[in-house]
Amino acid sequence: MASTRRPTYTSTGRSARSGGTGGSDGNAGNGGQTGPAADDVISASRSVPESAPEGVGKGKEPEKPKRAGIPGLGRGRKAEQPAAAAENVLAFPEPKGKRRKRNILAVAGTLIALVAGLLAVATFSPVLAVDTISVSGTRLLTPAQVETALEPLRGKPLPQISDDEVARLLEPLVQVKSVSVQARPPSGLAVAVRERVPVALVKQGEQYQLVDVEGVQLAATADPASVSLPVIDGGAGAIGQDLFRATAAVLGALPADVLARLSNASAQSVDAVELKLVDGQTIIWGNAGEKELKAKVLAALLKVPADPKNPVKVYDVSVPRHPVTR
Known part of the structure; x- marks a missing residue:
């Protein structure tokens, strides 16, 4: 930073050193020139602050402080380049469509997991075990004959019972042509029998x-x-x-x-x-x-x-x- 002090001027002529203002000696030593301009030499000086670094004012530039380097990354300036590059990367916002799709998939996955859990509980829960069997559509057979054939289904969870399983149990009854099954929770099973028609x-x-x-x-x-x-x-x-x-x-x-x-x-x-x-x-x-x-x-x-x-x-x-x- 440049100093704001003004330079001071001092007289360095012989008349100043001798204390006189003029004389024959002065004129003779000055080559015969007369007047104060011939004897007086004006010089300029600028005071240097005491806190200035060594060499300032003597024609030397102050040394710049060295930057501390990060170990393992070489000199300080080179180590700062990756961090600066990372700071200059622009982060664009995520598209709305992609965010919405991700949210939908997350909700769907949650619902599927919940439904699967409920189905698993219902499939194996003893709460839905068959306790009563009602039979309809019989003319050649009696309801008691059908119920006896379906006795193995008692105590089995309703979701595990299918029409094919019921039809397989009723195969020995030749009068039965087809059958349909309807679950009546918590423990009822309705069996509709379609018999063969005698002609x-x-x-x-x-x-x-x-x-x-x-x-x-x-x-x-x-x-x-x-x-x-x-x-x-x-x-x-x-x-x-x-x-x-x-x-x-x-x-x-x-x-x-x-x-x-x-x-x-x-x-x-x-x-x-x-x-x-x-x-x-x-x-x-x-x-x-x-x-x-x-x-x-x-x-x-x-x-x-x-x-x-x-x-x-x-x-x-x-x-x-x-x-x-x-």
Whole structure:
């Protein structure tokens, strides 16, 4: 910092040293020049503060202090460069879409974990163990028979029970065609049974077996009159599997009210199925093709009031679009 003090001027001529103001000696020593300008030499000096470093005012620059270096990083200036570079890196804000997606994933993960925990508790909790079983839809079977077959399910948690498991337990009961299960917490199980439908009777010895369209024997009776079903003449053992299935398929397509009016069914071939009504009329059915349409046409013909003068003895629906009565 520059000093604010003004320089001082001092006279260094011989007249000042000798104390006189002029004389012949002075003039002679000064080369014959006269006046104070010839004897007096003016010099300028500037005082230096006592606290100035050594060498200041003598033409030397003060030494600059050395910076302390960080061990292991070389000199001080080089060690400061990485820190300065790090401070100059700009931090951009995170995009809103990315932040929202991360939040959604976090919430979804939490919900999934919570649901999984609840499912695990419900699946293995004894609180939901089966205690009561209710059965519906049975006609050939009794509810007690179904409940006995499902006894292994008691004490098992409801979430672990499936329709397939119930159907497997009911396989020995041939009357059951399908089943559906509904849980009724905390400990109830509702089982809806769909049974096979008997369509005919087949005589075996002294008894008659109730069979469905697939020929599965569902029950037995000694009095065919107690069951409103036609009798298949000879049964599967006498007429063969193909004729039996063709006849059973025809009977399975008939509505219940028409089926109740039949007395028996027979087949000379798969294309010549015949039915007999309890009143003695004959129904020429033909083959098993278009059985749904034939069933509707036959039901309509049977509803036509009978003419006492011209009673109908034969209903021919083998060609259902052109039925014939005679």
